[in-house]
Amino acid sequence: MATELTMPKNDMDMEEGTIVKWLKNVGDKVEKGEMFMEIETDKTSMEIESPAAGVLLAQFYQGGDVVPVNTVMGYVGEAGEKVPEQAAKGDAPAAEEPKAEAAASVAEKKENEYDVAVIGGGPAGYVAAIRAAQLGGKVIIFEKDTVGGTCLNRGCIPTKTYLKTAEYIHHIEAAASRGIVVNAEHSVDMPKVVAYKDKVVKQLTGGVGSLLKGNGVKLVSGEASLEDATTVACDGKTYKADKIILCGGSKAIRIPIPGVDHKDVMTSDEILAMTEVPERLGIIGGGVIGCEMASAFSAFGSKVTIVEAMDRVVSMLDKDISAEVDKTLKKGGASVNCGRKVLEIKDNGGHPVIVTDNGEFEVDKVLLSIGRAADLGCLGKLADQIKTERGKIVVDDTMKTSVDNIYACGDINGRIMLAHSAFKMGEVAAENAVKGTAVKCDLSYVPSCLYLSPEAASVGLTEEKAKEAHPEGVRIGKFNMAANGRSVASGETTGFIKVIADNKYGQILGVHMVGGVASEMIAEAVALMQMEITVNEVAESIIHAHPSYSEAFAEACADCLGMCIHQPPKKRNKTISNSFLKCL
Structure with missing residues (x-):
């Protein structure tokens, strides 16, 4: 079947584009991803990639024509293939009409049949589901816990809530230098700190739930996995979908060393529920999570000890940032020990002791902060069919997996394990799944942030x-x-x-x-x-x-x-x- 070449909608405000010139003529061979046209909008000019390979079969508009977004400008397909006739230019479909057509297809679907099924309601998943629904698809999303994923529930948002609390403490401590008299010593009521964090999380996860409902996305609670390439199984029921987007997220890594199961060893998931400030907190791992937790709990009153295997903290960032972060942590009272390999965690009278190749550190609680691994549980019966490498799903730049109608976004593909990159991956996957396009996800300039003071x-x-x-x-x-x-x-x-x-x-x-x-x-x-x-x-x-x-x-x-x-x-x-x- 011939593939439509449409005027793309490249931003929220774009309503039309001007054809500068065709880079191919009717009858010319076109490769998938090859530039076939140059257009100009009110913001920029760009070349447009072909969504399919074949021969350019038709050109309905010429250089200088102003074309509404989503309007068919031509077709690419097999040589000699017939294509629909062009609608009169004055009758070109408005941007919303393709949605109406897609909505009509939604009505034709049976109760448990969908255009798109999304497994995982984290940043990649809920964004993919909402975008697919915005494009007219009948969408279902599965979430085994609470929508929002690690970011909203156990990561970005609760961590930043703690760090903002720590910032208030720093401001109080610096108030006297600005002429503000603070008469009483401050202290931290950790149960109230946790309660405030929980309130923030609940507000945001509730907001995500409302957005899904408002966009007509069906939310199913339960652990879902693939039954086959078009079927998702969840709690004994099966659901059919033309396209499936896997957004299973990630889980905290536990290093395989003796003593790692000590009762006082936690991951980043558990520490955010702790209602006490430990007198001595040991943190294994000087990455982003480890440094942020060190900053927060140092402000709360813990004596923090960081143990990092690399020669510097946040070693993935520029060396000058690492040096400044090291100073900041030490200024806040933390002990930073880099170049130390953890060998085991032993017990001394009920207290965990971090044993390294260069010294021991006795603490009251230990935070394991050595990264996260993709959660591949959603692969189900296709675990041997969908290609993975080093525990992550392999995808191309369109977010498509080795199975043609299945996409994978966010932490599960391991490209960049950040919420904002997951947002973008989810949007791209949804557009490609619903529209049948091959838009690429450009992750060239994804920022990394560290929320210390x-x-x-x-x-x-x-x-x-x-x-x-x-x-x-x-x-x-x-x-x-x-x-x-x-x-x-x-x-x-x-x-x-x-x-x-x-x-x-x-x-x-x-x-x-x-x-x-x-x-x-x-x-x-x-x-x-x-x-x-x-x-x-x-x-x-x-x-x-x-x-x-x-x-x-x-x-x-x-x-x-x-x-x-x-x-x-x-x-x-x-x-x-x-x-x-x-x-x-």
Whole structure:
């Protein structure tokens, strides 16, 4: 069957696009993923990929024509294949009409038959279900626990709630320096801290449930798994679906060492339900979760000891961020012990003792924070048919698995185990599942954030990786937050913004920052990198509000050029290329 070539809807506000030119003529061979047309919208111009391979069979519009989104502009298929005639241009279907057609197909489905079935109600799953429903599909979603997944229930949201509580404590402790008199010593009522966290979680998970219901998505509670390529089994019942999206999420890893089953050893799932502040908390693993929990419980009053096998904490981030995080943790009272391999956890009079290859640490509670593994339980009877590698489902850039009608998104495919990347994967999978397209999920610029005080954030290549990828050289600009007016006024002078740029053209390769609102500031860097804006354009063309934390980003970009205003000058790099200088 011939495949429609439609005007894509590339953003929420897009209603039409202008055809600049066809890159293929009728009769030309077209490969799947090959660019066949150039279009222009009110925001950008782009080339459009073919969703299928074959021969270009028809062109209904020409260069200069303005075409509503979702309108069929032509067909690609087998040579000689007949295609539907073009509707009159004035009768081109509006953007909502395909939805109506899809809605008609929904009515034709039997009670337990669906266009799309989603297993897992976490960030990838509930977003995929809602987007599939928005596109007109009849959708069912299965969740074995509470919608929202690890992120809302046991991860991002509850952790950030604790960290905000810790931030209040830091503000109270710093109040005297700003002339605020605090007469009483502060203390932490941990049951109330947990209750507040639970209230936040309940509000957000309830919101997700309402969104699913409002979009007509059927929610089934229970542990679901694949019966076959089009059938999902859950609690003794089976459900049929044309397309299935697997979003099983992940589970905390427990290292296979003696003593790991000690009664006082917890994962990140259990520590968030603990209603007491341990006097001594040992944390195995200095990644994001470990560092955030260390920061929170140090503020709550625990004596925290971190044991990390790598030579630095948050080793996946840029080395300058690692160094700053190390200082922050130690300043908060934590003991940070890197380069230590944990051999066992033994008991000493009821207290767990972390035994490493270089010393022992006796504590009252132990948090295992060494990462998460994909939860593949949803594969069911297709466990041997769906391709996996290293315990994760293999997908292509469209989120499709080795079984043609099954997709996998979020932690379960292990590409980037973050909630915001899961959101995007879920959207892409849903669109491809409902519309039959082959849209790719671009995860080139996914930010990573660390919610300490101060925060840290990163996107793109680290300095080390950038130098490996660009042997011709890179430019590094850095601006310290101690020279930023807003930071000084706010008493948040710790940190920096570091920008890494290609030495030839000034392309931004990586941005790494530590500062008061780094998790918010990183969004600008992500957007500009996605649009391929250069450091010279940021430094010379974009005006930032003053005073603001974000001014530091522009200053760091200017520093790449040796043109930073608010810090002492540095010598211009004599090896800078002529092509880069022309960009100035």
